[in-house]
Amino acid sequence: MMTASANTKPNAPTAAAATAGAGAGARPRRLPLAGVGRRIGSVLVWVGLAALVVAVLYPLLWMVFSSFKDNREVFDSPWGLPSQLRWGNFAKAGSAGVVRYFTNSVLVTSASILTTVLISAWAAYGLVRQRIIGGGLVLGLLLGGLMLAPTVALIPLFNLLQQLRIFDTYWALIVLYTAFRIPFTTFLIRAYMIDLSPEVDEAAKLDGCTPAQTFWRIILPMCRPILVSAALLQALFAWNEFVFALVFISNGDLKTLPVGLMDMQSRLLTDWPVQFAGLTMAAIPMIVLFLIGQRQFLRGLTDGIGK
Template sequence: MVNLTPSAPSAPTRAGSRTGRETATTTGTAAARRWDARTPLRLLVRILGWAVLVALVVVVVYPLIWMVLSSFKDNAEVFGHPWGLPSQLRWHNFVKAWHAGVLHYFRNSIVVTGISIITTTLISAWAAYGLTRVRMPFSQPVLLLVTGGLMLAPTVAIIPLFRLLQAIHIFDTYWALIVLYTAFRIPFTTFLVRAYMIDLPREVDEAALMDGATQNQAFWRITLPMCRPILVSAALLQALFAWNEYAFALVFISRDSLKTLPVGLVDMQSRLLTDWPVQLAGLTIAAVPMIVLFLIGQRQFLRGLTEGMGK
């Protein structure tokens, strides 16, 4: 007859259990001591990190706040109380800056920036699609040729570009800036979009092609919507570049009616002389669109850059 009553553990077994518990306790105590020893150092590193971040925020944000507050002052307050708050909100400074030429400069910047965003983003996305999804000969040399444009310094080519734009009759027009802003930003934007497209699933494109879709339809309806984060990132970077670019806008635009904000605000400064609040109001008007645009697209911007660079 088999005895089903569980027997008590033997002495070696009980001793082994006690030894295991004692070892685990000793290990946990040692780990706790190491953690306690590292806690002040980690706390110090975290405090230093936050201090650096706060300092960077102050360096970046404070000049913007000072500019906005000073745009509501008059000259006496700007020089007498530069760090104080305005005694009243003088909105007429913005009205005066708007009618002093900011209206035309703002419109020109909107046109040039908007069209260059569309052309740069679409051309770069199409180029990246060809380099990652289409089998073609000499793809690597083509990639090196496109990304080699990153080494070109725009200001070095000003003199030959001056003659070229005159030869094709687009000098002193919107297209002079749009073409240049697009051409000089395509290499970088293609590099970004290609890095994002590399790890996109090819099966989706192949399924669309097997169902009868053309290459163009697969690009517009499948791949392009999947690349929305990196396209938003590329569009924001292009907007910042085109909105703030000064050298090309100064050299290739001579008519006052076509000047963009960076050049126009400098020209307005020479006309207003010492009316600093109005000039600061013009600078505030110029800065607001980019700040709002970045706040709207910051989530997609960060997502596109992190995912694209991670690949």
């Protein structure tokens, strides 16, 4: 009996240890909570993006559809499609002055893009690639220009433009649009030029290029993405600017689209389809311009500010 009991006692810990080892070696079952969370997050992101697309596109589509309606359809079925395409609304908007306002905006915007981008690129090249005395002070002044609100300087600018004899001319808007956008555009292009290799300038100098030739023939082509970005941002600003165009232009033949459309609204009163046609004509050029240059625009911003 003693021998049997002695033989059975060691087996009990062995069985218990085996059971414990089996339990310790078994992996706990994982619940698929992480995968469900990722799927819910992805769905929420797509829902948010879809809501953003609707919020942006629907007002534009509503404006375009309303431009083809008549007054009765605008009020009876404001959310419906037009019964027919009334292209005559666009002809009426053009004869009401939209074509003239459109031409003025194109001239002012194109000129301000050219002057702003070239001056800012030249300034950024001097600050980044050339050793100039007081470069830090110049950069500080440029950054200080970002904090200047245009509306604060309306009265001094009114007197200045009269003294320069460019009040109520295209040049008044071109000069102001250029001056107030140079700080931001210079800062934008400078951020892109910082990451360009200085070996490019050294190689150009060895080939006999002057700083001006290096800028025009080498640096400027290399900065094409950020130049496109700066040009698009300047176009958006100049095309939609209202305060300067209202204060410094009194001649009806020189008014740009934002002020001209407001003047046209006061003349047309309740002819809403024609007003929507004018708004559509004003919005389409910027939309098309951004669609054409969107790749260079994004590349310029991500390669410059993103670094």
